[in-house]
Amino acid sequence: MTATTRTLSATALVLALGSALSMAAVSTAQAAAGDMEKCFGVSLKGKNDCAAGAGTTCAGTSKTDFQSNAWKLVPKGTCTTTESKTSSTGFGQIEAFKAKA
Structure with missing residues (x-):
């Protein structure tokens, strides 16, 4: 096997692995x-x-x-029941808010 053939094989492997990881990331993001x-x-x-x-x-x-004004991803429907010590309601908010004093 020549150096060029080994380089091409390694490159093909890296590209295939990168492609597979990208598809997995897209699926995870969509979910x-x-x-x-x-x-x-x-x-x-x-x-x-x-x-x-x-x-x-x-x-x-x-x-x-x-x-x-900082957010975290939480399971849908749980935000307004998750504790927030700065919110006037005591729970997370769907939009940024002014912290209570």
Whole structure:
């Protein structure tokens, strides 16, 4: 086997593996989209799923526990029953909110 043949075989293997992983990620994301919802004010410091406003740029950037503009994906229908120490209701919210004093 020549060096060129080995390089092409390795490249083909890497591309096939990458393709398989991409398809799995898309399937997981689609399943999550249907079964999950964004819930604001329930994530712990540094455990938010992505940006929501000032002070967050993406996953893991929330500065405080229960930050009112940081969201976490939760099972659909559970957000408003999940504890939030900054929410006026005491539970997570479907949209960003102003934290209680």
